[in-house]
Amino acid sequence: MTKKPPAKRVVFLEIKESIFGDLHLDPVYPIINSGMVTIFATPTDIKVNIGSIEGKVGDLVTIPISFVNVSPYEIETVDMIITYDPTQLEYVSGEAGPLIKEAKLEYGVNKKSDGKIEIFTFDPFMGECYINSDGVLANLIFKITGNSDKTPIKINNASFADRSFNILITTLNDGIVYIHNSEVPTQDAYKFSGYIEPDFLVSTATGPKARQGFIVKLEGTAFYALADTNGYFEIKDVPAGTYNIKISKPCYLTRKITNISVNSDKELSTQSAPISLWTGDVKEDGAINMEDIITISKSFNSNAGEWLVNKINSGT
Known part of the structure; x- marks a missing residue:
């Protein structure tokens, strides 16, 4: 391999302002010549x-x-x-x-x-x-x-x-x-599952939409799952340990379940005995207050498919 010829770049140096004086502090006016630096870029x-x-x-x-x-x-x-x-x-x-x-x-x-x-x-x-x-x-x-x-x-x-x-x-x-994203080795890892249900009665038509979309998260980790139309969630490859569980969905009160020990496949709840989440936190401020109640009251006597179903049941 031969060296490639360098490209030359010249940078000029110039003194624009200067003050010179002799031993008596009288001004001296020398002739100032500019300089230059040649830089080769190869x-x-x-x-x-x-x-x-x-x-x-x-x-x-x-x-x-x-x-x-x-x-x-x-x-x-x-x-x-x-x-x-x-x-x-x-x-x-x-x-x-x-x-x-x-x-x-x-x-x-x-x-x-x-x-x-x-x-x-x-x-x-x-x-x-x-x-x-x-x-x-x-x-x-x-x-x-x-x-x-x-x-x-x-x-x-x-x-x-x-x-x-x-x-x-x-x-x-x-x-x-x-x-x-696994924070610990995947050996001795287990399945974590369960069912979630809203706290109100649902029909065959509105049930799937009401049950899906709950977010189940193991706090402090990257593990999470979304509930399907049956309310079922499943998180795989969970390392053995003790976890706090957070379950949330828009318009529902967030629920936390603490100190859940996982040392084998863990079923947190069943379809016949699901975890229930309360509906009504429309403003999503962590509480059901008068402002939420007034908003919900507007939906009274609504038919399926109107505000109550579309807003609360779907969690949107």
Whole structure:
């Protein structure tokens, strides 16, 4: 592989305002000449890759940052900003990879703020230490704290230079952390199920619509289910443990059931003895008050399909 010709960029330096004086503080008016800095930017085939990895909530994961296609270039200085979503990942630490250690470069991995990390290198011997092979530059360690399906780790504001301080133009490739929402291993996992019924009488026509849509959630986890037209819900792969259950639906009072122990398949209720939820919290403020009663009273003597069924029975 041959080196690609560098692109030249000239930056002019000019002194716009100045004050000079002699020993007696009398003004001196020197001739001021502008200067310039020539920067060479070299297109290369070098790729900077952030690794992708899978993990579950609570895991520590190591993300490698690697160089590919380095030869025949010699990278002496690195300065780049790595960004991530702090609601999904917590930065733990960063360490030099084999490339930095083998080149004997000085380096730093600094957290500048939540969601932003700086990685930099420099040669303490001015031209004697450099990277000229592929491999891992650095490893970043994160703790997975969020429960999104995936979250990116990106390279921003990156600059790389060779031993002559020419800028090397590289290709930057972002990484992804794929998150599995299970907070504990799935061994000894069980099925959690039951039935829910509204607290009022329903007909054959209105019953399916009234029973469906209840949200059953295991608080503090990502586990939840929606009740079907029979009022039945089922949550699979629930790890053994003790849980608080929250059941909710618009226009119903939210119900909580605490300290439910799961160490085998758990049936919280049956079709003949379902969990009952009270209707009437039309304003959804956690209570049935006079404003709710006045709103509901407007539906008295309504036929099926009118306000009471469409508003309360459906929970919409």
